[in-house]
Amino acid sequence: MKRFLLVILIAAVAALAAYFIARQHSAAVPSTIANLLPADTALFIHIPDVEKNRDDWQRTDLYQLYREPAVQDFLKKPKSKLPEKGSLKDAWVDSAALRIRNGFVATNSFDSLHLxxxxxxxxxxxxxxxxxxxxxTRLLTKLxxxxxxxxxxxxxxxxIVSSAQLSLASTIAGHQFLAAATVEDLKALLDRVDGRLKTPxxxxxxxxxxAMKQMPADYAWMLYLQPKQLAQKLVTLRAQNGRALPPDQQTMLERIQSYSHAMVFDGGKIRDVGFAAMPRLAGTKxxxxxxxxxxxxxxxxxxFVANMQQQFDWVFEPVGSGSMAAPLQAITNALSSAGLTKEDWKAAFGDEISLMAAWSANAKLPGAVFTVAARDSARARKVVGAIASSSGWQKSSRNSAEYYSAPMSGVLTAVNPTVAVSDKLVVVGLDSASVDRMVTQAPAGNGLTASENFRATSKLVPEPQQMFTYVDLPSLYSRLDATLRPILQMSxxxxxGLSERLDPxxxxxxxxxxKHLSPVVASQSYVDDGYRSESVGTITIGQAAIAAGAA
Known part of the structure; x- marks a missing residue:
């Protein structure tokens, strides 16, 4: 009996130990699938549970927005232009029927289609x-x-389905559907499934x-990228074009050992987590x-923090061809004519950069400013003065700072690009009032930091060391609506053709x-030999950037 109780006690201690280890390592390695892949896998995408993802998606704020009657009414006309049947719709229906778990796609080569x-x-x-x-059958008809x-x-x-363009080999092994672009790759996968292949x-x-230790355990999907092959291709391409780097320098892609990214459905919100394993680029916090x-x-x-002394060496490099060649050459010539060197540039600016856009309810456009810390104010004034003067910008002085205003074209009177250099900052803005506020360091009063919404949202991500971004998505949408709705209706x-596709x-x-939108926040820090970023909101910063690019 004592032995039995001892066994129970040991089992309980082991269970508790496992629990606390799992708590410390929030991301469990997807070992079930990773054991089926070779050690040199260059790309791996994993979806643990499609059915759960579908349920979680329907609880998000974004889905509730989609289900709004007014939104459905607006989407009727655009949706009527879509085909009744299509590959995406069929795949969506099939995935529901299959109740997919542990879906994955992987390759160990970017040279050919070895998926x-x-x-x-x-x-x-x-x-x-x-x-x-x-x-x-569909594949046969399309090939x-x-x-x-x-x-x-x-x-x-x-x-096996094969054609001159591609081939696909597939099989069903127990409760697994497995496929590969070549028969040999499928055989190797089956050897791992059956336990015959013992290579790493x-x-x-x-x-x-x-990388997996940095990923959340409950992700909806995860991507792992080993960019070594891509980096080697880039090095070869640069060498072929006569742009090879010195032996002691590396491209950004070469510095990245791995990149992983995961998305989590976090109640009504969506959370993204990314991790780039690489050396630290800048020591500034x-x-x-x-x-x-x-x-x-x-x-x-x-x-965000950027190594200004390294990121902008191009201003003193020979300029190649392309649409930006002329303006870049003009900047290079202006700095050289003013007797400014690469050392002056490096000493002039600090590593912290910020971007801010304020948009009042009665304004048609936001007041946006871009700032760079001035490490050496005297040199910063010389650099900015040389570039602005060469472009015909008008100089003035106030608030113990030097201002440069762009020549007015008369097309957009609400926009008056202005640059100012003070003892602390270099400020670039769309209007002089916004620039003045930054130069005078005027307190914002009941500003953003006093907002309970901002403070609560900021706590949703780790304290930033390298980057922080906040977007007031509800206010931004309301301002965009007020500005763009009349234009859309007039268009x-x-x-x-526009009215045929939608009804403004x-x-x-x-x-x-x-009412379905919440602020979006993101932060980035250097932890465990890599840059870890996290973003959360109705949509994430990365998703917002993709949507803006697509628009």
Missing amino acids: IGGFEFRCDAKQVEAIRERWE PGAQRTSANYEKHHLD ALDGDGIFRA LERTTLGLAPADTVLYSA AAFVP NKLPQPEVIA
Whole structure:
């Protein structure tokens, strides 16, 4: 009996130890799949549970916005232009039927299409076979001259679709569907599944495991990239173009040992976590010195650390060809004519940069400013003066600072690009009033930092050491709506094709949209030999950037 109690006690202690270890290492290595991949895997994408992702997505603020009756009414016309059937719709329906778990795609080569992938299914095997048959039939119709063959390997039956363009080999092993771009790659994958292949797997790679420790355990999907092959290609390409770097220098891509990224459904919000394993680029710690100057109506505030002494060496380098060659050459010539050297440039500026946009409710455009810390004010004044004067900007002095204003074209009277250099900052803005506020270091009063919304949102991410970004998404959308809605309605009257695709009069009222939006925040710090970034909001900073680029 005592031995039995001792065994129970040991088991309890082991369970508690495992629990606390799991708590300390928030991201569990996806070993089940990583054990099936070779150690030299260059790209790995993992989706743990598609069905859970679907349920979590439907609880997000973004999905609730999509389900708003006014939004659905507005989307009727655009959706009517979409095909009734399509590959994406079919894949969405099939994924629901298959109840996919542990879906993955991977490759160990960017030179050719050596993709492998698969997933676990939680449905009847006959249903899987029917869906698989449907997939292969579609593939045969889309590939002219494609042929369908089969082969046996060990205890597995392989289906093969091949054409001059590509090939696909697939099989069902237990409750797993596995596929590869070549038969040999599928055989190697099956050897790992069956335990015949004992060569090192990705799960045992130290760089991969270190990256996975930075990923959240409950991610909806995760990407792991080993950029070594891409970096080697870049080095070769630069050498071929006569732009090879000295032996003691590396491109940014060469410095990155690995990059991993994961997305989490965090209640109504979405959270992104990224980690780039690489040496530290700058020792400066972010101070956010301009945050206290941000007014209450700030819709965007961003501050980050950049190694100014390295990032802008190009201003003293020979300029090549391209659309930016002429203006870059003009900057280089202006600095050289003023007797300024690379050392002057490096000494002039600090490493902290900030971007701020304030947008009051009655303004048509935001007041945006860009700032750089002035490390050596005298040299900063010379550098900015040389560049501005060569471009015909007008100089003036006030507030113990030197101002340069762009020549007015008369097209946009609300925009008056202005640059100012003070003892502390170099400020670039769209209007002189915004620049003045930064130069005089005028307290924002009841500013952004006094906002409870800002303070609560900032706590959703770790304290930043390298980068911090805050976007007041509800206010930003409301301001954009007030500015762009009349333009959209007018455009529909003069552009018939636009009114055929959407009805501007059915555009939901801004409060209908804004109530589902929350501020977006992001931070980045250097931890565990890499840069770890985190962003959370209705959408994340990365997703917002992609959406803005697509628009």
